Amino acid sequence: MSTSLFDPVRLRDLDIPNRVWMAPMCQYSADADGLAVGAPNDWHFQHYVSRAVGGAGLILFEATGVSAEGRISPNDLGLWNETQAEAFARVVEQVRSYGAVAGLQLAHAGRKGGTDAPWRGEGPLTAEEGGWTPLGPSPVPFDERHAVPHELSREELRDVVAEFAASAKLALEAGFEVVEVHGAHGYLLSSFLSPYANRREDEYGGSFENRVRFPLEVVDAVREVWPERLPVLFRISATDWIDEGGWTLDDTVRFAPLLAAHGVDLLDLSSGGNVAGARVASGPGYQVPFASRVKRETGLATGAVGLITEPAQAAKILADGEADVVLLGRELLRDPYWPRRAARELGVEAVTRPLAAPPQYARS
Ligand SMILES: Cc1cc2nc3c(=O)[nH]c(=O)nc-3n(C[C@H](O)[C@H](O)[C@H](O)COP(=O)(O)O)c2cc1C
Secondary structure: OOOOOOOOEEEOOEEEOOOEEEOOOOOOOOOOOOOOOOOOOHHHHHHHHHHHHOOOOEEEEEEEEOOHHHOOOOOOOEOOOHHHHHHHHHHHHHHHHOOOEEEEEEEOOHHHOOEOOHHHOOOEOOOOOOOOOOEEOOOOOOOOOOOOOEEOOHHHHHHHHHHHHHHHHHHHHOOOOEEEEEEOOOOHHHHHHOOOOOOOOOOOOOOHHHHHHHHHHHHHHHHHHOOOOOOEEEEEEOOOOOOOOOOOHHHHHHHHHHHHHOOOOEEEEEOOOOOOOOOOOOOOOOOHHHHHHHHHHHOOEEEEEOOOOOHHHHHHHHHOOOOOEEEEOHHHHHOOOHHHHHHHHOOOOOOOOOOOOOHHHOOO
């Protein structure tokens, strides 16, 4: 079967060597404080470099806080100082040396910040445990376990916008060639979009135009410091998965051309995260129709993610024109070499990096 899965994709002036991308996945493994706070360490090094050796075209580094309060857990990666930028540069340099492109997801956890790693129960942390008061559009907690967020003032919103720009600058310095603005999963930008989480009565809440204002200000600020020649991606939760009172797929279709007009080159379509307990209709490729509809109706390039696990399934998504690229999360945790295995299974000759094995493994 012929497939475009391993064809390069060009965004602005950047050629990304194939269309199997690593989805951003928090590792909750950085130091929580001290000099190396938020900086990638040996765990992150092996984690990201292995997936580059495994053949993914774009390695999207996990949600990285643009400030200390922008982290989800105290052990999240962060990028707000030079020490962190230098630590990122070491990993990025290695990822790139295997032929993959390195991208960073710039994030602010918003009202879901200050919580523990999932394997420690994900619970909100007190100040003594290293937690902090989370920030949000409105003083509405995510659920009964989470703290009531501090409602960001207009001035504080301007500060957050500036933090995104400063972090993007540091990402460029560290060698990243792609940034993805995290607008999904109920974190800060996502919570501004959703009328369920955003109850503001100023120009940042209420109407659709008001709710998209802050995320677009962040995109503008990132675009301003990010080179013209390099792409900016945006990850969105395409739906809140509730019948009424939430962000919907229609909203996403309406928002996509605005993102494009503000300089976003590809929309990465995930879902959920604003409404605790919302029923997600999960299953193989369950979010592909979101990518497909946005691509069809707006012409914006899209990425499909969510339970894409089989080579033939991934190939079909592209062959059917449902998305421009696929992103794999958990399957790449199970098998860092999935792209190379998929190429073999699909009969694609892997001659170029990152798909071709490094010389040390050539005899395999
Ligand atoms: C351990 C883990 C951490 C994750 N962290 C992030 C993250 O930092 N940013 C993000 O946008 N999504 C995150 N996600 C969601 C994934 O990027 C992906 O969208 C999701 O797992 C569905 O894809 P999959 O079925 O291929 O795993 C995470 C998922 C997992 C399993």
